[in-house]
Amino acid sequence: METPKAHLLKADLPGLEKEEVKVEVEDGRMVHISGERNLENEDKNDTWHRLERSNGKFLRSLRLPENAKMNEIKAVMENGVLTVTIPKEEVKKPDVRTVEISS
Template identity: 35%
Template sequence: MYRNSWLPEVFNDFFYNNNMPRANATAPAINVLETATEYTVELAAPGLSKEDFVVNIDNDGDLTIKMEKKEETKDQAAHYLRREFSYSKYEQTLILPDDVDKEKIGARMSDGVLTVSLPKVQQNVQKIARQIEVG
Protein backbone atom coordinates (compact mmCIF):
# COMPACT_ATOMS: atom_id res chain seq x y z
CA MET A 1 0.00 0.00 0.00
CA TYR A 2 1.35 3.44 -0.94
CA ARG A 3 1.76 5.95 1.88
CA ASN A 4 2.94 9.55 1.70
CA SER A 5 5.96 10.15 3.92
CA TRP A 6 4.96 13.79 4.49
CA LEU A 7 1.63 12.82 6.08
CA PRO A 8 1.44 12.24 9.83
CA GLU A 9 0.95 8.55 10.60
CA VAL A 10 -2.53 9.15 12.09
CA PHE A 11 -3.83 10.16 8.64
CA ASN A 12 -2.76 7.03 6.78
CA ASP A 13 -6.03 5.23 7.49
CA PHE A 14 -7.93 8.44 6.71
CA PHE A 15 -6.46 8.65 3.20
CA TYR A 16 -5.76 5.01 2.34
CA ASN A 17 -8.62 2.87 3.63
CA ASN A 18 -8.82 -0.43 1.76
CA ASN A 19 -11.61 -1.88 3.91
CA MET A 20 -14.28 -0.64 1.49
CA PRO A 21 -13.40 -1.52 -2.11
CA ARG A 22 -14.53 0.91 -4.75
CA ALA A 23 -17.46 -0.35 -6.75
CA ASN A 24 -16.00 0.93 -10.01
CA ALA A 25 -12.44 0.91 -11.36
CA THR A 26 -12.96 4.43 -12.70
CA ALA A 27 -14.00 5.83 -9.32
CA PRO A 28 -13.89 9.60 -8.91
CA ALA A 29 -10.72 11.23 -7.60
CA ILE A 30 -10.60 12.59 -4.04
CA ASN A 31 -8.58 15.55 -2.75
CA VAL A 32 -8.04 16.10 0.99
CA LEU A 33 -6.95 19.53 2.22
CA GLU A 34 -6.01 20.63 5.74
CA THR A 35 -6.03 24.07 7.32
CA ALA A 36 -5.58 25.08 10.95
CA THR A 37 -9.35 24.84 11.53
CA GLU A 38 -10.61 22.03 9.27
CA TYR A 39 -10.07 19.23 6.79
CA THR A 40 -11.83 19.38 3.42
CA VAL A 41 -12.60 16.39 1.23
CA GLU A 42 -13.27 17.16 -2.44
CA LEU A 43 -14.69 14.50 -4.74
CA ALA A 44 -14.76 15.05 -8.52
CA ALA A 45 -18.30 14.43 -9.74
CA PRO A 46 -18.91 16.17 -13.07
CA GLY A 47 -22.46 15.88 -14.35
CA LEU A 48 -23.85 14.77 -10.99
CA SER A 49 -26.16 16.63 -8.63
CA LYS A 50 -26.52 16.70 -4.87
CA GLU A 51 -29.45 14.28 -5.13
CA ASP A 52 -27.02 11.62 -6.42
CA PHE A 53 -25.10 11.59 -3.08
CA VAL A 54 -25.64 10.30 0.43
CA VAL A 55 -23.02 11.45 2.96
CA ASN A 56 -23.18 10.25 6.54
CA ILE A 57 -21.33 9.24 9.67
CA ASP A 58 -21.78 5.54 10.43
CA ASN A 59 -22.08 3.88 13.85
CA ASP A 60 -18.28 3.58 14.07
CA GLY A 61 -17.84 7.34 13.52
CA ASP A 62 -16.46 6.95 9.99
CA LEU A 63 -17.42 9.17 7.06
CA THR A 64 -19.28 7.31 4.30
CA ILE A 65 -19.83 8.82 0.85
CA LYS A 66 -22.25 6.98 -1.44
CA MET A 67 -23.09 8.00 -4.97
CA GLU A 68 -25.47 6.43 -7.43
CA LYS A 69 -26.40 7.89 -10.81
CA LYS A 70 -29.37 6.38 -12.53
CA GLU A 71 -28.55 6.37 -16.24
CA GLU A 72 -31.41 7.06 -18.62
CA THR A 73 -30.79 6.11 -22.21
CA LYS A 74 -32.71 8.53 -24.42
CA ASP A 75 -31.43 7.42 -27.79
CA GLN A 76 -31.78 3.66 -28.16
CA ALA A 77 -30.14 3.74 -31.62
CA ALA A 78 -26.85 5.13 -30.28
CA HIS A 79 -24.30 3.22 -28.25
CA TYR A 80 -20.92 4.06 -26.77
CA LEU A 81 -17.84 2.86 -28.61
CA ARG A 82 -15.73 3.84 -25.60
CA ARG A 83 -16.92 4.99 -22.20
CA GLU A 84 -14.49 5.89 -19.39
CA PHE A 85 -16.18 8.56 -17.31
CA SER A 86 -19.25 6.78 -16.04
CA TYR A 87 -19.57 6.69 -12.24
CA SER A 88 -22.82 4.79 -11.99
CA LYS A 89 -22.20 3.58 -8.44
CA TYR A 90 -19.54 4.49 -5.90
CA GLU A 91 -19.04 4.09 -2.16
CA GLN A 92 -16.08 5.12 -0.01
CA THR A 93 -15.62 5.05 3.75
CA LEU A 94 -12.98 7.27 5.34
CA ILE A 95 -11.75 6.78 8.90
CA LEU A 96 -11.73 10.26 10.39
CA PRO A 97 -8.92 11.66 12.54
CA ASP A 98 -9.77 12.06 16.24
CA ASP A 99 -9.72 15.87 16.07
CA VAL A 100 -12.73 16.13 13.71
CA ASP A 101 -15.85 17.71 15.28
CA LYS A 102 -18.36 15.16 13.97
CA GLU A 103 -21.35 17.31 15.00
CA LYS A 104 -20.36 20.12 12.60
CA ILE A 105 -19.54 18.20 9.40
CA GLY A 106 -21.16 19.71 6.31
CA ALA A 107 -21.36 18.89 2.59
CA ARG A 108 -22.18 20.86 -0.55
CA MET A 109 -22.19 20.24 -4.30
CA SER A 110 -20.92 22.94 -6.65
CA ASP A 111 -19.46 23.00 -10.17
CA GLY A 112 -19.12 19.21 -10.38
CA VAL A 113 -17.30 18.87 -7.04
CA LEU A 114 -18.74 17.41 -3.83
CA THR A 115 -17.05 19.21 -0.91
CA VAL A 116 -17.27 17.78 2.60
CA SER A 117 -16.10 20.13 5.39
CA LEU A 118 -14.67 18.44 8.48
CA PRO A 119 -14.14 21.13 11.15
CA LYS A 120 -11.52 20.42 13.78
CA VAL A 121 -12.45 20.35 17.47
CA GLN A 122 -11.79 23.78 18.93
CA GLN A 123 -9.41 23.45 21.84
CA ASN A 124 -9.37 26.20 24.42
CA VAL A 125 -5.78 27.18 25.07
CA GLN A 126 -5.37 28.43 28.61
CA LYS A 127 -3.44 31.67 28.77
CA ILE A 128 -0.40 31.45 30.98
CA ALA A 129 0.28 35.18 31.36
CA ARG A 130 -1.66 36.81 34.20
CA GLN A 131 -1.30 39.31 36.98
CA ILE A 132 -0.43 37.80 40.37
CA GLU A 133 -1.70 39.69 43.34
CA VAL A 134 0.84 40.26 46.08
CA GLY A 135 -0.64 39.52 49.50
Protein backbone atom coordinates in the same frame (compact mmCIF):
# COMPACT_ATOMS: atom_id res chain seq x y z
CA MET B 1 -6.72 18.26 2.71
CA GLU B 2 -6.09 19.70 6.16
CA THR B 3 -6.20 23.37 7.05
CA PRO B 4 -5.54 24.91 10.47
CA LYS B 5 -9.30 24.97 11.19
CA ALA B 6 -10.75 21.98 9.30
CA HIS B 7 -10.32 18.76 7.36
CA LEU B 8 -11.67 18.96 3.78
CA LEU B 9 -12.75 16.03 1.61
CA LYS B 10 -13.29 16.72 -2.09
CA ALA B 11 -14.78 14.37 -4.66
CA ASP B 12 -15.20 15.04 -8.39
CA LEU B 13 -18.66 13.78 -9.32
CA PRO B 14 -19.38 15.19 -12.80
CA GLY B 15 -22.91 14.82 -14.05
CA LEU B 16 -24.40 14.02 -10.64
CA GLU B 17 -26.87 16.20 -8.78
CA LYS B 18 -26.72 16.64 -5.01
CA GLU B 19 -29.86 14.49 -4.66
CA GLU B 20 -27.94 11.56 -6.18
CA VAL B 21 -25.14 11.68 -3.59
CA LYS B 22 -25.37 10.68 0.06
CA VAL B 23 -22.99 11.75 2.86
CA GLU B 24 -23.40 9.82 6.12
CA VAL B 25 -21.62 10.28 9.44
CA GLU B 26 -21.31 7.21 11.62
CA ASP B 27 -20.25 6.75 15.23
CA GLY B 28 -16.66 5.74 15.44
CA ARG B 29 -15.57 8.76 13.37
CA MET B 30 -16.52 7.37 9.96
CA VAL B 31 -17.80 9.35 6.97
CA HIS B 32 -19.40 7.50 4.03
CA ILE B 33 -19.89 9.10 0.60
CA SER B 34 -22.06 7.08 -1.77
CA GLY B 35 -24.22 7.35 -4.85
CA GLU B 36 -24.96 5.88 -8.24
CA ARG B 37 -24.26 7.04 -11.78
CA ASN B 38 -26.59 5.58 -14.40
CA LEU B 39 -25.80 4.99 -18.06
CA GLU B 40 -26.90 7.69 -20.46
CA ASN B 41 -30.02 6.90 -22.47
CA GLU B 42 -29.03 5.21 -25.69
CA ASP B 43 -30.72 5.93 -28.97
CA LYS B 44 -30.86 2.87 -31.25
CA ASN B 45 -29.71 5.08 -34.16
CA ASP B 46 -26.57 6.30 -32.35
CA THR B 47 -23.19 4.68 -32.89
CA TRP B 48 -20.85 4.92 -29.92
CA HIS B 49 -17.13 4.94 -30.75
CA ARG B 50 -15.87 5.28 -27.21
CA LEU B 51 -17.50 5.74 -23.80
CA GLU B 52 -15.22 7.04 -21.03
CA ARG B 53 -17.76 7.60 -18.28
CA SER B 54 -18.01 5.12 -15.47
CA ASN B 55 -21.40 4.03 -14.24
CA GLY B 56 -22.78 2.11 -11.29
CA LYS B 57 -22.75 2.50 -7.54
CA PHE B 58 -19.85 3.96 -5.61
CA LEU B 59 -18.93 4.15 -1.92
CA ARG B 60 -15.99 5.73 -0.13
CA SER B 61 -15.54 5.38 3.63
CA LEU B 62 -13.03 7.44 5.57
CA ARG B 63 -12.06 7.38 9.24
CA LEU B 64 -11.67 10.86 10.65
CA PRO B 65 -9.00 11.95 13.14
CA GLU B 66 -9.69 12.39 16.84
CA ASN B 67 -9.87 16.19 16.59
CA ALA B 68 -12.84 16.19 14.17
CA LYS B 69 -16.01 17.94 15.33
CA MET B 70 -18.40 15.21 14.20
CA ASN B 71 -21.57 17.23 14.93
CA GLU B 72 -20.53 20.17 12.74
CA ILE B 73 -19.80 18.42 9.42
CA LYS B 74 -21.14 20.21 6.34
CA ALA B 75 -21.34 19.11 2.69
CA VAL B 76 -21.69 21.30 -0.42
CA MET B 77 -22.09 20.20 -4.04
CA GLU B 78 -21.09 22.78 -6.64
CA ASN B 79 -20.31 22.30 -10.34
CA GLY B 80 -19.92 18.53 -9.92
CA VAL B 81 -17.52 18.80 -6.96
CA LEU B 82 -18.58 17.57 -3.52
CA THR B 83 -16.78 19.31 -0.64
CA VAL B 84 -17.20 17.93 2.88
CA THR B 85 -15.91 20.24 5.63
CA ILE B 86 -15.09 18.75 9.03
CA PRO B 87 -14.17 21.45 11.57
CA LYS B 88 -11.35 20.67 14.00
CA GLU B 89 -11.52 20.85 17.78
CA GLU B 90 -9.16 23.34 19.34
CA VAL B 91 -6.12 21.62 20.69
CA LYS B 92 -5.68 22.63 24.29
CA LYS B 93 -2.22 23.90 25.00
CA PRO B 94 -0.65 22.49 28.14
CA ASP B 95 -0.85 24.70 31.20
CA VAL B 96 2.71 25.77 31.91
CA ARG B 97 3.72 27.72 34.97
CA THR B 98 7.04 28.87 36.26
CA VAL B 99 8.19 27.59 39.62
CA GLU B 100 10.39 29.79 41.70
CA ILE B 101 13.64 28.20 42.69
CA SER B 102 14.56 28.72 46.33
CA SER B 103 18.09 28.70 47.65
